[in-house]
Amino acid sequence: MDSCPAERMPVLLFGAFDRHNFGDMLFAHVAQALLPGISLRHAGLADRDLRAQGGHRVHALSRLAAGERDALLIHVGGEILSCDAWRAAVMLLPDPGFQSVVARLDSSPDEKLRWAKSFLGSSALAPYSASRLKYPCLARVVYAGVGGVELGRCPAQLRREVLADLEAAQAIGVRDSLTRAQLEAAGLSARLIPDPVVMIDELFGARIRARSSRPALAAILKNFPEGYLAVQCSADFGDDRTLQAIATGLRRVAARTGLGVVLFRAGAAPWHDDLAVLGRLAGRMPGGGALFESLNIWDICALIAASRGYCGSSLHGRILASAFALPRLSLLHPASGARPGKLAAYLATWEIPGLPTTVTPEHLEPGLSAALEADPLRLAARATELAGLYRTGFAGLVAL
Template sequence: MKDLIIYGAFDRYNYGDNLMPLLFELYLNRSYSHLLDEYHIKFAAINKSDLSRYGCLKTEKFTSVVKSANRGSVIVIIGGEVVGSTKESLLLHSFENPLIYKIVARLKWDYPKIYNIVSRVLFHNVAPYPYMPCIKDIPNIFNTVGGRFVGEKNTENQMYRSLKNSLFISTRDKRTQGSMKSFVEARIAPDSVFIISSLISDEFLCSKIQSELISLKNEQYAVFQCSPLKIQEDHQAISQAIKLIYEKFGTKVVLLPIGYASGHDDFDILSEIHELLPNETRLLYQLTVWEIMYVIKQSSIFYGTSLHGIITAMAFSVPHFAINPSIEKLKAFIEDWTIAPFNKAIKLNEVKKTLYEAYDEDELKSNSTRLSELVNEHYTSLFSKL
C-alpha cells in the first residue's frame, strides 16, 4: 500500500502546528475516506514524538518514514511558516527548559557563527530547509503554507527543487505566493484551519475538554495571548492594555498561552502579567489543542500575536485584533483574509480604540462561511492530485 505522509512541525507543542494535521485527518476521514483503501496515512516530523496528552497526534521520524515508503507514496507538507525555514531555526525550538533556551538564544544573537555550527552538528541528518523535502520518487504537496522563497531559481537550491517536485502547491497569503510565482504555479487559499467552523461541532468539542471549561459558554470574556518575542512591549504596557479590556467587559480577562514550544513561551510572560493583575485576569495553562480552540470560540473578543489564535477567532466569527504590525506573517494574513477593522494589526496603545470599534456582525459571520467554503474548494483540488 502507498503511504500518504503528512509532514510538519508536529513534534513540539504549538497550537497551530499541531492542530492542522488533526483537522486534515478528520476532513480526510469525513470527505475522502475512499483514499484510505489506497493510502496508509502516516504522520511524520523531524523527530518521533508523543504529544497525545495535549490531544495531538503521535509522529514518526520523517527520515525513517520516507526510507520505508512504497512506490507511489506522496508527502503532504501541512501549513506553517515552512517555506524558507532553515534547520538553524530548529535549535531555538528544541528545548523545554526555559533556562537552556535563554542560553541558546543569547548564543544565537551574540555569537551567530558558533550558534550555526552547533545547529549543524546537532541536526547533521536534517536538510538545510527541513520542511521542503526532495525525496526521489516521492512527490510533494504543499498545503496552505507560509514563508518566502529565497535564493537562486535553479537545481542547486533545495527550495527550488522541492517546489518543482510538487504535484500541488497552495499558499496561505499573497506574500508567499508572490515569492515563487515566477517558476511554479501556486494557488492561494485560506489557512486549512478555517475548516473548523463546518468540521467541528459543539458536541465534538465539548467531548474533548475538561468539564470545568464548559461553563465558559455562559460567560462574556475577552482573551489575551502573546509571545514574549513577538509582543515587543514591556509589562507595564501590556498590563495597561489588559486593564482597559477588563474595565470594558467587567469580567476577568482570560490569559491564554497558545505557543508552548521554546521560542514562543507564552506562559512565561502571561504568568508574570497574571501576578501583576491577579484580580483582573484568569490564567489558563496546560490546555489541549481542543481546549484552546474552545476558549477562543466562546470568547467575546480575541487579542493576540498568534496567527492561529487569530485564525480560530475568525473561523468562529469572534472579533479579533492582531497585536504588533511588525509580525510579517500575521500582517500579511489578516490583510488578505479578514474584514475591517480587524484587517490591520494594532499596537498595544491602540487597544482602547478597538474596544469601541464598530463592525458588522453579519459580515464577520459571512466571511467565516466564505473562508470555510474556500477551504472546501481548495481540498477538492488538492485531493484530485492523489
Template sequence: MSDLPCVVFGAFDRHNFGDLLFLHLLAAQLRGERFAWAGLAARDLRRFGGHRVTALGTKRRGHLIHAGGELLGCRAYEAAVMLLDPAAAAQVIARYDRDPAAATAWAARQLGTARALPYVAGRDAVASPGRLIFNAVGGVDWATLPVNTRAEAKAALAAADWVSVRDRITLDALRADGITATLCPDPAVMVRACCGETIARYAARGEARAVRAAFPQGYIACQFSAEFGDDATLDALAQGLRAAATASGLGVVLFQAGAAPWHDDAALYDAILPRLPDGLARRFASLHLWDLCALIAASRVTLSSSLHARVVALAYARPRLTLRPPQGDGPDKRDAFVATWEPDALPGCVASADLAPAVAAALAVPHAQREAHAASLEAAYRSSLAEWRPLLSGQ
C-alpha cells in the same frame, strides 16, 4: 483512496497551537487514506491533544503532504532549537546565537539533515509514483532568504505536484521566482467544520467551563508571545488590557498557545496578572489543544499575537484582533494573513496602546457578517483541497 500512504509532514513535533491542529484537520478531510505523521524528530504530543509523530525518513515513503504553516521561512537553527526543552534551548542559544556557522553545523547534526529550510522536503522524500504536495504554506520572508537557501527550496517547490500558499506576500514572492502556486486560506479555517464536536465536548468541562462561570458577562481571550517580555512592554500591555476590559465590561482570560522555545513564556503570564486589577483577569493553565480551541470559540473577543488563535476565532465567527509585537518593524505572517483574508471592518494588527478602541471596533462588526466571512473562507479551502486530493489517486 490511494495505494500509497500519505506521509503528512510539518512542525507538529513541538508544542505550538496551529501545528498541533493541522494533523487533525487533514485526517478529517482525507478520510479513507492511510496516514503516517512525520516531523523532524520523533515526539509524542498526545497528552496535549497532538499526535505521536516520527522523524521524516524513518517510515515507508509514500505521498508527502506538507500540512501548512510558515514552513518556507523556518530555518534549520530555529527549527532545531524549538525542538529542545527550555533549559537546553537556553544553553544552545547562549552557545551559538553569535556564531552562525557553528549554529548551522550544530543544527544539521541535531536534525539529521543539511536542508537549510528543514521542513521543506523535496522529491527524494516521496515514493514513486507518489505526489509531493505543499498545502497552504507560508513564507513571508522568502525574498530576504539567502540565495542558496532560496535555490534549495525552489528546487523542492518546482518538483511539487501542487503548491498552495496562505497569503499574497508569499504568493507574489514565489511567482516572482518563477514558481507556480495558488492561494488558499490557512487550514485552521476548517477547525469548526472538522473538529466542532470534539471542541464542544471540551467546552462543557474543565477550565473552559470554569472561565465561562467566572465571567458570565463574557471575556477577552488574550495570548501574547515571549516578544512581550520586558517590563515596559508588559506595563503597556496591562494598561491596554485594563482599558479594553473596562470599556467593554468583559473579563480577561490569559492563555498560552505555544510551549516550545521562542513561542510563549509562561512566566510572563504570571508577571502580568499583578499588573491588572483584582478580579479582572485569570490565567488559563491548560495547554491542551481542545481546551484552547474551546476557550477561543466561547470568547467574546480573541486578542493574540498567535496567528492561529486568530484563525480559530475567525472559524468560530468571533471578534478578533492581532496583538502587534513591540519589535515589529515590517509585515510578518500575521499582517500578511489579515491583508489577504480579513475584511476591512475588523482590526488587523494593533499596538497595546490601541486595544480599547480596537476591541470596540471588533465587537461592532455584526455577527452575521462574521459568520458569512467564516463560511466564505471555509468554502475557499474546500475548493483548494478538491483540486489536489484527486492527485493522490493518480488522477
C-alpha cells in the same frame, strides 16, 4: 512512479507538529479529517509524542521515508518555506535546555548550522521543505496552504533549495498573496488558499463546544458570567513597558464592557509563549485577569470558541477566532516595524475589509473596542466562505 494507484499510496502528513505550537498541531487534524478512510502517517523532523496535548504521535520523516516506497507527502501548512535548520532544531529542544544552546551558539552562524544539521540528522538548510530531491521514495508532493513571507530575505542558498523543492512538487497551495507573488516571480505557479485552521469549526465544532463542561473551562465560565476575552501574547512582549501597555488597554476595555480577561498560551515550544510572562501580565490586572494553564490544543480551542473575542499575537489564535465568527484583534510587537510579517500578510489576503487588524500595545484599547463592534453576520459569512475555499482548494491540490 504512476503505477501505484492514489488510493493505495502511502500517505505522509508532514509538518512542524512535532513541537508544541497550537496552529501546527491543528493542521494535521484538519488534513486527517479531509482524508477519511485513508491510512496516514504523521511525520515531522523528530520522533515526538504530543497526544497528551491533543496532538499526534509523530515520527521523523527520515525514518518513515526509509521504509516507504512511492509515497504521497502532504505538507499540511505553516510558515515552513523560510524556516531554516537552526530555528527548526532549536524549537524541538526541551524548554529548560534551549536557552543554553542559544547562548552558546547564537554568535557563530557556522557553529549554529553545524549543530542544527547534527541535531536533525539532515544536511537540509530548509528541513521542513521536503521533496523527491531530498527523499527519493516520494512519488508525489503537495504543499497545502503553506507560507513563506520572509523567503525573499533568506540566504540565497536556502532560497535556491526551497525553490527547487517547490519546483519538484506536484501541487503548491500557499496561504497569502505575498508568498504567492514571490513564487510567481521565481516562475512557480501556486494556488492561493486560506490557512487550514479556517476549517476547525466545520470539522470539530461539536467536539470543541463539548469541552466547555470540563473542569478547566467550566471554572472560567463560572468566574466570568458576563463573558470574557481570550488573550495571548508571545514571550517577546515580556518587557515591563509593553506588558503595562497591554494591561492598561485590557483593563479599560474590561471596565467598559464588563468582560473578564483570560490569558492563555498558543504554544510552549521555544520562542513561543511563556507562562511567566502571562503571569506578570495578570499581576497588572488585579481582579480582572485569569490564567488558563492547559496546553491541550482542544482546551485552547474551547477557550477561544466560548469567549466573546480574541486579542493576541498568535496568527492561529486569530484564525481560530475567525472560524468561530468571533471579534478579533492582533497584537504587533512595538519593535516589529513596517516590514510585513506572516500575520500582516495573511490578514491583508483574507480578513474582512474595514475590520480592525493589528495594533501595537499602546493602541490596544481603541482597536479592541472597534473590533468588538464588528457585525456578527459579516463575521459568520466570512467564516463560512473561508472554510469553503479551503475545502475546495485542498481537494483540488490533492487531486492533482
